[in-house]
Amino acid sequence: xxxxxxxxxxxxxxxxxxxxxxxxxxxxxxFYGRRRNCYSLAIRSVxxxxxxxxxxxxxxxxxxxxxxxxxxxxxAAQHGIEYWQFMDGLHKNNIEINKKNLADLAAWEPASxxxxxxxxxxxxxxxxxx
Amino acid sequence: MSSRQRVQQWxxxxxxxxxxxCKWQNPYESAIAIVKHLKGLHKPIYHPMNDCGDHxxxxxxxxxxxxxxEWTKRAYFHHTxxxxxxxxxxxxxxxxxxxxxIMKKAIYRRLGNNLQRRYTMxxxxxxxxxxxxxxxxxxxxxxxxxxxxxxQRIDHIEKDVIDNYPKIMDYPTDxxxxxxx
Numbered sequence: 001x002x003x004x005x006x007x008x009x010x011x012x013x014x015x016x017x018x019x020x021x022x023x024x025x026x027x028x029x030x031f032y033g034r035r036r037n038c039y040s041l042a043i044r045s046v047x048x049x050x051x052x053x054x055x056x057x058x059x060x061x062x063x064x065x066x067x068x069x070x071x072x073x074x075x076a077a078q079h080g081i082e083y084w085q086f087m088d089g090l091h092k093n094n095i096e097i098n099k100k101n102l103a104d105l106a107a108w109e110p111a112s113x114x115x116x117x118x119x120x121x122x123x124x125x126x127x128x129x130x
Numbered sequence: 131m132s133s134r135q136r137v138q139q140w141x142x143x144x145x146x147x148x149x150x151x152c153k154w155q156n157p158y159e160s161a162i163a164i165v166k167h168l169k170g171l172h173k174p175i176y177h178p179m180n181d182c183g184d185h186x187x188x189x190x191x192x193x194x195x196x197x198x199x200e201w202t203k204r205a206y207f208h209h210t211x212x213x214x215x216x217x218x219x220x221x222x223x224x225x226x227x228x229x230x231x232i233m234k235k236a237i238y239r240r241l242g243n244n245l246q247r248r249y250t251m252x253x254x255x256x257x258x259x260x261x262x263x264x265x266x267x268x269x270x271x272x273x274x275x276x277x278x279x280x281x282q283r284i285d286h287i288e289k290d291v292i293d294n295y296p297k298i299m300d301y302p303t304d305x306x307x308x309x310x311x
Contacts, residue, residue, distance in 0.1 A: 067177065075174040106174035113174075 068099040075106030079117035081124065089120025142175065145253075146184045147269040153190040154280045156197055157233045161240040163274055164188065168241070168250050185253045186274070187266060192229040192258040195278075196221060206235065229258040 021039050027049070028035060028042040035045045069083065076086040090097065095116065097105075105113045131139075148167050152160060166172050170182035196204070205218040224231050234256055241247045255266055284292075301307075 070171060070176055071174045074172050074176060077172060078174075103174070110174075 068103040071103040071106055075113050081117055081121050085124050086120045089123035092123055093119055146271055148184055148272050148274050149187045149270045150274040151190055151276060152188050153193040154195045155276055155278055157194050157236040159277050161236040164237055165240045168253055183250055183253055187255045188233055189257050189260045191233040191256055230256045
């Protein structure tokens with residue numbers, strides 16, 4: 001008796017087994033121990049690694065924003081001004097430089113950063129009693 | 131890399147030495163300022179994996195000031211690891227045993243729990259008074275500003291300054307001032 005329906009296809013999964021596992025082993029190539037070579041262990045670790053990769057894509061953005069904020073705070077403190085005052089002064093003077101570039105300026109272009117800090121400090125002084 | 135850039139690199143990553151006078155300072159608030167310098171958070175090149183922290187020398191830890199009734203109420207916990215090995219030491223007791231320990235613990239706690247904490251603590255130098263070894267004090271190039279103004283005690287003011295201070299009245303000869311309790 002020959003079944004010609006799709007029922008037969010249930011157990012035949014995808015491409016050839018060797019190639020299917022090879023895709024997973026390539027992703028597991030840098031793992032430690034048996035997780036690199038045993039398929040049943042490798043597949044678990046690869047799934048977990050892909051979840052981490054997906055989450056980290058979002059977390060990287062906030063981590064970097066936090067680092068830039070820390071660096072700008074340090075740069076602004078060198079000129080005696082706080083982070084929020086510095087950023088507010090730039091914003092009110094229509095200077096639209098993002099945090100990444102401000103952090104770069106603080107480290108690599110201290111003279112430019114000092115000029116920006118001076119603009120913010122003048123703005124704070126001018127609006128002190130308003 | 132030109133020689134000028136090379137020297138600039140050295141100067142950027144050189145460890146600085148800061149000094150902090152703990153006299154009449156709250157250790158838990160001071161720890162925030164000290165940790166900032168120990169970790170290098172005050173530099174625009176900061177990165178958690180960048181080893182850019184500085185050295186800090188804390189002097190006069192014997193003369194710290196705890197707020198409120200913390201000298202008698204704050205307890206420091208220690209456990210030897212053996213059954214019944216727990217002990218609670220009050221702040222005044224700990225301070226009388228080791229005048230450096232309260233400041234050290236405040237900073238250690240503020241550093242946060244990570245693997246770098248013990249290495250960062252090696253860059254902290256605590257002294258109960260202002261006797262700092264010469265090989266340490268000669269490195270110092272900057273001072274961390276105190277968070278609180280150290281008040282002047284009336285028994286430390288010279289007598290002729292008090293006598294010549296302008297006053298609006300003299301106390302009557304039979305007046306007895308209220309004694310402090």
